[in-house]
């Protein structure tokens with residue numbers, strides 16, 4: 001008898017543990033039925049800077065949220081952004097998401113998600129505040145480095161494995177910032193006014209993919225407004241689109257302090273309000289229970305008690321929070337995670353290296369340095385640590401290998417690696433009390449710095465300039481847009497001065513967004529590198545020495561100048577103040593024409609196109625064909641092409657497929673990315689690649705019908721290795 005009871009109990013436990021969808025819903029319903037009104041309200045808002053409440057009476061733990069997309073933020077004080085001073089919370093810093101996007105490698109995105117999720121788990125976090133998939137509408141956006149490029153298909157393909165990887169650890173990925181949060185200027189005071197076609201074709205697909213294909217458990221509402229309603233409680237965005245059309249069953253979390261209105265917060269689809277000390281109107285400073293004053297706290301309770309807010313709506317929020325808890329903090333299947341393991345640093349190094357983009361190479365790379373020779377690095381970014389700074393993605397990492405050290409390690413015993421600063425950029429070395437420990441003070445004048453760099457260049461066998469941006473104010477930082485795409489701190493002049501004396505000059509630009517390169521023709525090699533995290537210097541050395549054959553591709557266009565881009569007026573960017581309107585107004589008049597969609601459609605030349613990147617080997621595409629030259633609307637076709645490594649080194653190429661609609665009732669871009677495959681090949685080897693072109697790949701969003709529309713007519717399927725290098729053109733007739 002006793003044995004039977006034990007077996008039964010074990011059986012019940014096992015059933016609960018395995019908990020497929022239905023059981024999860026039963027648990028949620030059961031738990032909800034046991035909760036008081038006050039307990040339900042309590043789980044819908046913050047109780048500290050990074051946690052929201054559980055239900056202590058029922059033994060339900062709180063939810064712990066953490067930044068961010070690139071590593072697990074250090075522990076902070078209960079109510080403050082400042083780090084708490086723990087000594088065991090220095091994480092693995094992963095490359096910035098633009099670096100990840102530049103790999104064009106779905107498997108690496110999965111590895112990234114899995115690894116960062118393991119770190120979150122180890123640190124007992126339930127919701128990871130990332131990844132970010134806002135589109136690169138302007139290169140000036142201060143958070144470009146935190147996002148995945150300018151193309152919705154690329155971002156969608158890269159976000160799916162990231163989300164799945166994170167969530168395989170029982171940690172929710174909170175995809176942000178939903179939506180049309182494409183600038184930092186007045187980010188909490190600007191209405192992004194965007195039409196439906198542009199939303200559905202450009203700004204929503206990556207979020208939709210994260211939800212429907214990645215299965216994201218959380219979404220973060222953005223600070224801005226869409227069409228005049230704040231996005232943390234934007235009814236259309238959250239209720240109609242996210243939860244309605246896409247069937248999202250997870251939680252909507254507000255950005256920190258992004259919730260702005262009591263009634264809308266209660267009614268429009270927000271589930272957890274986060275943020276502290278953020279609303280000046282609340283006058284909460286110093287009060288002991290200020291979380292109770294938040295929109296979804298006491299004001300919500302009052303509304304529920306006097307009938308202004310519906311209890312069904314509250315139950316819906318609570319259900320979503322509980323579902324998230326059962327998936328994360330109360331999931332019996334979670335492991336303990338791992339933190340700063342050798343595997344994590346190896347993953348960070350691999351991703352960083354695979355995303356580095358070789359833009360130009362006139363034989364200067366891979367480096368050829370005579371035995372015992374001297375390599376000179378010029379530029380602050382060869383030395384400055386970059387994981388500290390930039391805003392909420394700032395990290396405290398266990399180690400950060402700077403380029404100088406990465407190259408010294410690579411050339412140990414073979415060549416001397418020396419450094420000249422060349423210019424002074426940002427001398428700060430701390431953020432939220434996290435310090436890098438570097439001393440970046442400088443007493444030399446600008447002229448002296450250039451003179452010293454030039455003199456050292458004359459004595460070197462090889463000169464590599466390593467500069468760019470640095471995550472300080474206006475230089476790739478949350479809260480501040482860039483002011484131009486021109487390199488700051490007089491770097492252009494310094495590069496020109498070096499070019500005057502160097503027979504061969506290599507330029508490495510470290511940034512998270514595009515920079516102008518007026519010296520392009522005067523240098524022998526150009527490398528686009530990124531904020532690569534803990535292993536950034538080693539990853540850069542891997543590519544420069546040829547230990548890793550570069551295979552990164554630009555996730556954005558590098559224009560010649562800002563003026564060439566699609567944003568021409570103040571009403572487009574950064575927005576205007578209009579009579580009678582409380583908030584700044586910004587109009588996405590360029591519609592779907594952002595990034596390469598703009599440049600290629602208007603035939604505007606660019607410095608380097610979207611999708612571009614060189615290798616130390618060479619590739620050839622041949623034998624391309626379509627399964628049918630003419631199809632009935634609604635049917636898919638298959639495009640096949642053979643890629644051959646025609647060079648002498650193993651390497652990878654990203655084969656890209658774009659579509660071009662020749663006859664359309666609406667204006668469509670000259671090309672739209674609809675497929676890509678990254679293929680690694682040994683020298684001489686070939687691989688046949690096939691792409692399925694589905695009807696939706698050929699369609700546009702018809703706003704009047706609120707549906708995707710495929711119009712019969714002539715299309716071109718373009719295949720190649722960048723948005724501007726598409727030698728294969730396969731005509732397709734849709735009947």
Ligand code: BGC
Pocket residue numbers: 067068129176255256392
């Ligand atoms: C940022 C979010 C971040 C949050 C918490 C906000 O200011 O916009 O991306 O996750 O702070 O740090």
